Amino acid sequence: MKVVQKTQQTATEKYHSWPARLARKLVLSKMRVIAIGHLVIEDEAESFQFGQPPEQAKVCAHIKVLDGSAYVQVLLNGTIGSGEAYMQGSWTSPNLLNVIRLMVDNMDLIEDMDGRWSRLPRMALRSLHQLNSNNRKGSRRNIAAHYDLGNEFFQLFLDKTMLYSSAVFSSAQTPLYDASVHKMEHICRKLQLQPSDHLLEIGAGWGAMAIFAAKHYGCRVTTATISEKQYEYVRRWIEREGLQDKVSVLLQDYRDLRGSYDKLVSIEMVEAVGHEYHRKFFSTCSHLLKEDGLMVMQAITIQDQRYQQYRKEVDFIQRYIFPGGCLPSNQIVAHHVATATDMQIVDLEDITAHYARTIDHWRHAFLIHASKVKALGFDEQFIRMWEFYLCYCEGGFMQRVISAAQFVFAKPRFLGSF
Known part of the structure; x- marks a missing residue:
């Protein structure tokens, strides 16, 4: 993982709430499993690079986090949370399609995102989904x-x-x-x-x-x-x-x-x-x-x-x-x-x-x-x-x-x- 600091402020100073700071740390740590493709995650404090060098990657993706709540949503709601955060404008990308392609190329990452931290919210979603019976x-x-x-x-x-x-x-x-x-x-x-x-x-x-x-x-x-x-x-x-x-x-x-x-x-x-x-x-x-x-x-x-x-x-x-x-x-x-x-x-x-x-x-x-x-x-x-x-x-x-x-x-x- 390559890190580039963008401002004089540290992440701790930029993300005032401890949930956002914790979520940011945990979500970024999950990205280290990316083995296929090249991903850049940029927020107001720093820029991070994951995966293959860009010249070797078939798919290069760029995520710009606009609000620290995006990290919390991804941590607690996994892949659904990433979609919800996008819907709400908490993150954006110049090429959303490439973000999706890179994610599905790294199924270990998706399984990790939908793992321990998002288990309770996902259980609630399963209960709600059961109400959508196709009688x-x-x-x-x-x-x-x-x-x-x-x-x-x-x-x-x-x-x-x-x-x-x-x-x-x-x-x-x-x-x-x-x-x-x-x-x-x-x-x-x-x-x-x-x-x-x-x-x-x-x-x-x-x-x-x-x-x-x-x-x-x-x-x-x-x-x-x-x-x-x-x-x-x-x-x-x-x-x-x-x-x-x-x-x-x-x-x-x-x-x-x-x-x-x-x-x-x-x-x-x-x-x-x-x-x-x-x-x-x-x-x-x-x-x-x-x-x-x-x-x-x-x-x-x-x-x-x-x-x-x-x-x-x-x-x-x-x-x-x-x-x-x-x-x-x-x-x-x-x-x-x-x-x-x-x-x-x-x-x-x-x-x-x-x-x-x-x-x-x-x-x-x-x-x-x-x-x-x-x-x-x-x-x-x-x-x-x-x-x-x-x-x-x-x-x-x-x-x-x-x-x-x-x-x-x-x-x-x-x-x-x-």
Whole structure:
């Protein structure tokens, strides 16, 4: 660790309260475990350097601490505390994404930050998180907390399709809109859609997938959501397109869906199901499919080795962005498909790199339109929270601590090739 004193004042003189001085000392001592990348932490008294020399590091990050309370929050609330301190403006960075990337490259540091000192607050958070159960009532409440922020809000940073899920880019130069359309085409081909098919979509979003399938493949589509604002948006879009005879939208929980469908698609909805309902979700999907049916599921996943610990904890995303959320792992998906359904996994495509690029587009659009976000009634703390959330996810995908994939499941009498 390299230390540079910036002023005549010592840290003891600058940080008058003993909790801030103690927290500063303990937090900075934790940073000594950084082995990958180069980190500079600068406060009003001193500047500290950790990790590799900058010329050797692939990721260089810089944190400027503006208020000593940031040290206290990080010490007592770990990684969630670091996000909260950023939201409150207690620290900043010229490149927040690189801060996230460096942190996830040093998992020992994250585990230490979420260790002894933050144990009691994290226990309290786990208790609160248990209130976000994904039963029928809880699911509607959890979904509303995020998706009912307002259609106008999401329109500020999503592309014209209003797809709030990973696009699939055909090249590095592909615009986001084209990549979103390509993703829908990619999924339709995997589903082997025919005009005679009846497609069920669980998790309508803002309707792009359902309308695309009906317009370009001529099939019937039933799409379901539990977000009232999304439901109204999709209903109006169907009417504008004159597709009432082709597309039906339901304001209905997946557990209450009935019928028999040729094909089923679910795009990044399983993350909202919750650990205790994963089995029910896959079982329900299987029962809704005909015996020769196909299902495509796009999902964000977490590493198999980290899943059991992850599901017992509460992270920044679950605390502030997606209450009740729980990423599955590939192993969890395979387990429930094998034990709760008669389906088989016939294809798995990793699209993690595409998601990092997708979020990069969203993040830049969001920040460009920050003044418009404020005009909708959101404050600076909300904007900083969303900036942290988007960097948190983009950095996670870039460093592959989280992944994205498209799964294809086939029922027993599906005899086609894949």
